[in-house]
Amino acid sequence: MADSSLPVKQSHVLLVDELQSAVLSLGNDQTHTSLHEMDQRSDSDDWTRFVKFLPDDAGSYVGYRAYHLPDHIPVESITRFRLDVNYRGPDYEAAPWVWEVERTDEKKRIRLGDNRDSQWWSEWSEASFKFPIDEEEFDASSYLRNGQVWISLTGNFATDTFDIDYEALVVEWTDAVSD
Numbered sequence: 160m161a162d163s164s165l166p167v168k169q170s171h172v173l174l175v176d177e178l179q180s181a182v183l184s185l186g187n188d189q190t191h192t193s194l195h196e197m198d199q200r201s202d203s204d205d206w207t208r209f210v211k212f213l214p215d216d217a218g219s220y221v222g223y224r225a226y227h228l229p230d231h232i233p234v235e236s237i238t239r240f241r242l243d244v245n246y247r248g249p250d251y252e253a254a255p256w257v258w259e260v261e262r263t264d265e266k267k268r269i270r271l272g273d274n275r276d277s278q279w280w281s282e283w284s285e286a287s288f289k290f291p292i293d294e295e296e297f298d299a300s301s302y303l304r305n306g307q308v309w310i311s312l313t314g315n316f317a318t319d320t321f322d323i324d325y326e327a328l329v330v331e332w333t334d335a336v337s338d
């Protein structure tokens with residue numbers, strides 16, 4: 160049997176190409192491109208290299224980021240997504256900040272993870288959240304809208320801000336078997 164007949168696992172890192180937040184809910188002069196590179200570790204504090212998310216007067220924040228799937232990735236061959244983040248902020252018990260993915264076919268959001276591993280502002284924390292979580296038959300198109308995967312970040316009962324240094328969506332797929 161020729162090697163070319165074996166399916167090949169592939170992966171690709173998607174970076175945030177659109178960030179939707181309410182007006183005044185990001186730090187001054189900060190931009191989503193700061194999320195493209197993981198460059199804050201331990202006690203780093205470079206304002207130009209992370210994004211600070213600010214809750215409103217009621218203590219809540221909700222925003223979306225869009226990840227565009229490149230044309231060369233066949234949607235039907237996608238096996239898994241993984242959201243990688245590097246963040247800094249309050250404890251989950253004091254102020255839960257939650258990442259979710261939008262299931263566009265059912266118009267609902269699926270919880271991916273939260274700030275449970277927070278070091279309470281002393282250090283940056285890396286986390287990875289995989290999906291699908293418990294689907295028997297995974298259909299990646301259930302998570303696509305106009306070729307984009309939409310991830311939301313929600314802050315609740317937040318008396319404090321929340322910093323993100325890096326956020327990226329890794330897509331894994333298997334190349335079709337050739338004859």
Ligand SMILES: [Ca+2]
Nearest residue numbers: 193196208324
């Ligand atoms: Ca960064």
